[in-house]
Amino acid sequence: MNAEVIASSTFQSRATVVFTCLLAALAGLMFGLDIGVISGATQFIQAEFKVSDHIVEWIVSAMMLGAAVGALAAGWLSAALGRKRSLVLGAMLFVLGSLLSGYAWSPASLIAARVVLGLAIGVATFAAPLYLAEVAPERIRGAMISTYQLMITVGILVAFLSDTVLSYSGAWRWMLGIIAVPGVLFLLGVLVLPDSPRWLFMRGRRDEAMRILHRLRNDAAVVAREAADIEEQLKTPQRGWHLFLENANFRRSVGLGVLLQLMQQFTGMNVVMYYAPRIFQEMGYDTSAQMWFTALVGITNMLATFIAIALIDRWGRKPILYTGFAVMATGLGVVGVMMHGGIAGHAAQIFTVSMLLVFIVGFAMSAGPLVWTLCSEIQPLKGRDFGIGCSTFTNWIANMVVGATFLSLLNGIGNSSTFLIYAGLNLLFIVVTFWLVPETKGATLEQIERNLMHGKRLRDIGG
Template identity: 55%
Template sequence: MVEEEARQGQGVTPAEGMEDDSTSFFDPTRFKILAIGVVAALAGLMSGIDIGVVSGALAFFGKQFHASTLALSWVVSSMMAGAAVGSVSAGWLSHHMGRKRALILGAAVFAVGAAGCALSWSIPSMIAFRVVMGVAVGLSAFTAPLYLSEIASEDSRGAMVSTYQLMLTVGIFVAFLSDTYFSYSGDWRWMFGVAAFPAALFLIGVLFLPYSPRWLVMQGRHREARQIMLDLRNDPLEAAKEIQAIRLQLETKQDGWKLFRTNSNFRRSVGLGIMLQAMQQFAGINIVMFYAPKILEYAKFDTQSQVWCTAIIGMVNMFATFVAVGLVDRWGRKPILYVGFTVMAIAMVVLGCLLHSGMGSSGAQMAAVFVLMVFCAGHAMSAGPLMWVLCSEIQPIGGRDFGMAASTLTNWVTNMIVGLSALTLMETLGAAGTFWLVGALNALFLILTILLVPETKGMALAVIEERLMKGVKLRKLGR
């Protein structure tokens, strides 16, 4: 049956399919998949720019509108509120509209939000447009990795999906560089407006992307799915097998809410996913991403030094992500998390001590920047990407959509809490006290990782699910 399907479409036989350019130095099919991956991953670039841009623009915007600490906190956190809404609606939209159309919608909404932020005339208008941008970020953050995983071949899926997280860190770095450039004029409107350009580029690029073959099969459009899969694979037989595998997978109906209500073991995996995302955000990375210039102000840096040091921190955050991609399948998940949480806990305690000492010398200032870079590297190589990997591995197939939705919502809600409370904490506890608190939280997360997080390296998802449903302890679900 599979071989027969492979001969359909444009009348290509398996033998003929093997005579393509796969043996040549330049493989058009691989190049096409790479191009599709880069375009789809631009959603991560947009999200990263939105996360990063506010750190440099906040001081200039606040000065012009005489914003209070609470108002500035809402400017930052309103994006995460919108992202929570976007992530909740993303599953329904990507199912009914299709992954491609959902990405088009996300790009268009993002462009509107970025332009609105640049043209804001008051604090409430800025908050409103930040919510709009957040909706686009939440929608894209859910849909882009989903689309990438459904377009990629089996041997390239990990790398393709990882490009989203990588592009996210690139976006943060680009935003920090842009903020640095415009900081000389103090033009916060251009800092926000720059985000509209990659959104427009992404919108144009997505128009030329193919539909997801999996989504087409879900809609009963099997001929179209087969044609696109043939176009994305060198081997027609491989394409037919993938279509058949998709059909078999779709026989397992998703009814996560019912499973959540009736199965305590599934509730354990959902709870673990929620805990992992809360750990990722309360580890403190977005205190640095959102408020790095403010932190450096406490360290007695002048305005220009603040934005340049912030850009350097963003660069470290970007390059450290490569470490996680290279080590996750060699070291395993838990050893990397052990290193990450240990490094972050020590870095935050040391930073608190430096700030408590009064930052009386240039050496102390440089030490503070170095500690911030070490902290960001620790997060980017561990909790940043690995929490998403673990969340996708621990959910049983019958409730995967529900479990991932709960994890994603938790990520944005806790992100919003961090954005909303960080400035207030630094004013009430002091900068040193705030970072000592973050250091203590990272020490707690190290303990929780030891006690509750499973090691899933090299484990088949079916085996993890079987052990979960038998009631095996969470930390023993894997190796």
């Protein structure tokens, strides 16, 4: 009988952990939906409001502006309100922004609604991985955080498929508003999540933290050990700003994190995510084909993410980045050359689309997930929150710049030159990776920090 009770209790504990982590990972789904949904709607928004490409750029990039602000506030919110309440706030803003987008009465109101959506994403994308890292048991922590990354690609795919179905009626308001439905479900689910035990320890609520740990772990020895580890780690306060001012080595790691995020954004990936139908229009496809090929982009992005999950701890970070940047440069380079010569005939169109999909594979298997991994690995413990905050803010600002300039580049220098510029940047990133990016495979965070603080070259700190 006792064995049955123990087995039942263990099963309930594991089920609670999995449910908790998967629900928090759905924040990634919200993120992906928000990225993908605007892609199919822009041409219909432009037709209804009769606005220029420049206004369309701002409608698209307004979300990234909001996300940058949200990311700046997220650190304070997650500390003051807690990880769970930050996720609740993010979910509420997501639902509000989605509904406002669907009911937008002018370009200005749509831009404002997209800023609200961005605020939601900025908060959620900070709080969700942090919550997952603090709630998931060590043995499945990596898998749960990888699930969060995968859910982003699933969200993008779902948004692309939804846009494709609704494109036949041109119902852009439904495209933007319907994502409020999963947002409401996410909000209801998050409300039943437990608080992060680490946050409760930080707030001096030890008894409550221990109760939640017992519910999540169901093993007194594991709970005692984890509680002791948390309390020991909390003795090392975050002092990132002071460390940044005082320590040149820390400034180097922060600078590298910022550079990595710039590299990720200027691969051109989000150009495809936000403007895929317009790109397929430039290839000569009609509206229906544009939308279905956009859905194919989402499928390719999701499936190729599994390549990174499979290879990251086998090949190492740098070999995967070399491969990814080379593949991306080749894919976009061929697209640019094909557009320069003129895409005549069905075979040429299919070949050009195939090379764009090759580019998607290159990103999803390399810079997409690996940049986030590296940005968390290279920062020393005392400045980790500050360093990751700087790189995350950079990601959103660079994302906004890319989204706000693509159509202007197309109109200014032409489609061929635009894609060739992005291809050239990917070639440059191979060189940058060689000179500055460390190989962190197999290195502990403590080893990386020790090498950094001893002044080793950035590319050698993983050794």
